[in-house]
Amino acid sequence: MLLAQITDTHLKTGGKLAYGKVDTATALSNSVAHLNALTPRPEAVIITGDLADMGRPEAYGLFCEIVSGLAMPYYVIPGNHDEIGAFCDAFRDHSYLPGDGHFQHYAIEDHAVRLVGLDTTVHGHPHGLLCSERLEWLDQTLAEFPEKSTLIFMHHPPFLTGIAHMDRQNCRNAQGLNEVIRRHTQVVRITCGHVHRPMQILWAGVCAGIAPGTSHSVALDLNLDGPPAFVLEPPACQLFYQTGDGNLVSHLSFIGDFEGPHPFFDDTGALID
Ligand SMILES: [Fe+2]
Ligand SMILES: [Fe+2]
Numbered sequence: 001m002l003l004a005q006i007t008d009t010h011l012k013t014g015g016k017l018a019y020g021k022v023d024t025a026t027a028l029s030n031s032v033a034h035l036n037a038l039t040p041r042p043e044a045v046i047i048t049g050d051l052a053d054m055g056r057p058e059a060y061g062l063f064c065e066i067v068s069g070l071a072m073p074y075y076v077i078p079g080n081h082d083e084i085g086a087f088c089d090a091f092r093d094h095s096y097l098p099g100d101g102h103f104q105h106y107a108i109e110d111h112a113v114r115l116v117g118l119d120t121t122v123h124g125h126p127h128g129l130l131c132s133e134r135l136e137w138l139d140q141t142l143a144e145f146p147e148k149s150t151l152i153f154m155h156h157p158p159f160l161t162g163i164a165h166m167d168r169q170n171c172r173n174a175q176g177l178n179e180v181i182r183r184h185t186q187v188v189r190i191t192c193g194h195v196h197r198p199m200q201i202l203w204a205g206v207c208a209g210i211a212p213g214t215s216h217s218v219a220l221d222l223n224l225d226g227p228p229a230f231v232l233e234p235p236a237c238q239l240f241y242q243t244g245d246g247n248l249v250s251h252l253s254f255i256g257d258f259e260g261p262h263p264f265f266d267d268t269g270a271l272i273d
Contacts, residue, residue, distance in 0.1 A: 006237045007048040155192060238253075
């Protein structure tokens with residue numbers, strides 16, 4: 001089983017650049033072409049929020065137009081830049097979504113690993129939250145299939161990253177989530193977006209992490225007074241591959257044209273010196 005994750009597409013329309021610098025529409029088109037060209041091809045893509053930069057309906061229209069080029073199904077959850085009404089309108093034909101303007105949580109049972117999407121958004125605020133209602137839903141949902149390996153995906157990370165301005169807007173009530181996760185040992189991975197940088201951590205006894213963005217990256221600044229800033233590092237998607245022994249391993253796949261692949265060995269089978 002191979003799954004892909006892209007995140008934080010921050011789509012702009014009409015050729016407008018995000019923050020005056022980033023062509024996020026082209027970046028999303030490049031991501032779609034990249035995912036379709038992977039061999040083997042991922043069987044599905046999870047897209048973890050901040051889909052539209054300012055949550056405008058026309059941005060969701062362009063988003064849907066571009067991702068309709070994906071050769072595999074995709075599952076969306078909202079981020080803090082998304083506007084939940086426009087989000088629900090745009091994905092009305094996505095039957096897995098509640099689509100009611102309330103929390104957009106769901107579970108997908110179609111893959112070797114169960115996928116549980118969590119809505120961490122708080123209307124009008126950049127930070128996330130998993131309140132008691134949301135945690136109760138998660139607790140009950142995880143209790144349905146205690147034997148099936150499960151991957152949880154959400155926009156806001158529940159752990160600190162060391163990037164101070166982003167840590168001020170991470171997922172609140174992390175302790176509550178931590179307690180729920182520890183009750184359900186089939187959870188094998190938690191993957192997030194929001195910080196636009198790849199990272200991993202052992203959290204709640206589970207391998208957790210953040211996928212890189214498809215366009216701009218948050219600057220890697222671990223100083224406590226580091227200002228909010230971004231850099232144009234190579235975009236990437238994250239892959240989750242279930243190996244023959246049933247484990248889930250993650251890879252980053254960089255999006256762009258890179259030299260290679262070049263062989264290690266020459267035609268005689270000797271290591272090239
Ligand atoms: Fe973002
Ligand atoms: Fe975000």
